[in-house]
Amino acid sequence: MLLISDIHGNKEALDAVMSVPHDLVVCLGDLADYGPSPSECIDFIMENNIETVLGNHDAAVGSRIECGCGYKYKHLSVATRDYTWEVTSERQMDFLRHLPFSIQKEINGLKLYFTHGSPRSNYEYMRPETPDDEIKEMICGIDTDVLFIGHSHQPFVRKFRDMLIVNPGSVGQPRDGDSKVSCAVFDTASGEAEIIRLDYDIEKTCRNIKESMPHPEELITILKRGY
Template structure:
């Protein structure tokens, strides 16, 4: 079975549609459906209509509970400035969907334990990046018994072995920040227990048009998408 792992959609419906076209049998979303992008409601609707298992991200929590997002300094002002827009375009059902999201999800495949969360097993605010020291990661994951841990949050895709645990970050669907402007996701083959990062082109001009028509900080939001960070 091909498990499509997506994360950090951030209101980018065009990018979400593109990754959903990658051949798969099931989808799991690691959170952050909202903020930064022009179509958060439409993205939520895709996940609810298709009954996709979804984890709560820090931005989902910030929108649902009107809390601080705990974002990195470089992008926090954009999260704050676009949140008012996000609140205005989401309906009560969509907000309620965000409120009810779990912070982790587990399953077993071929005798291997899979653990899914947004930031780290300790908190959706924790950043695990490709260059995070191994000792730091060991502290983040020491309470979890798993063979594979799937995380998002950093917007940086990677597959990394830490001791007996394989960490998979699919990168960001809607706001890649590794210098590659294509939408990012991962495929996990539950038969071979192998993961791969997949990049997908999407119509960025449509997203730019929606940002210009509706959102604050227009130039900065578009520049991030154009340069991929």
């Protein structure tokens, strides 16, 4: 199973990550904002029937509400959202606003739970360094063997008690100091997860940003630095 998250309008990165061999793919939200190709990314997810949960940016774009971004990136999310609204159709926005908060599956006897931020809120960050007592509060007593989350743009695989927590990182805008595309693969037979990093045509993405988007130099710097 391939896990992708936080695509953020970066079609070149999405194309790269879909080259990873997989039998099933689940997207953990945030298809739009920050990147130059939100329309193309949303269409790809829709046309390929990729199961996707609601990210905070999906809600902000589709329902025109506050994204709940951290201070560091909020001005960029606000500025690029105006661009996103210009290039996305009402049909695409309707798709975003009707995404589910979570998806639950059972495969090979494993209970799997997919959401964007945490089982409590898609605005809440679960990070590699989040203390155990905070994790305990965030999981809200959900019954699952594996919890898949995105939102932080920081990839990790972490064992918490009897639960495995997997964050595949960000496809379209990594923020862990590595500009490569980030995703994860999960083996439903062994119950093991692996983070995968891939090169992509970042220069094409940067050209598209420069040609059409506000704050292009800042956006390009973030992409190339990975933060």
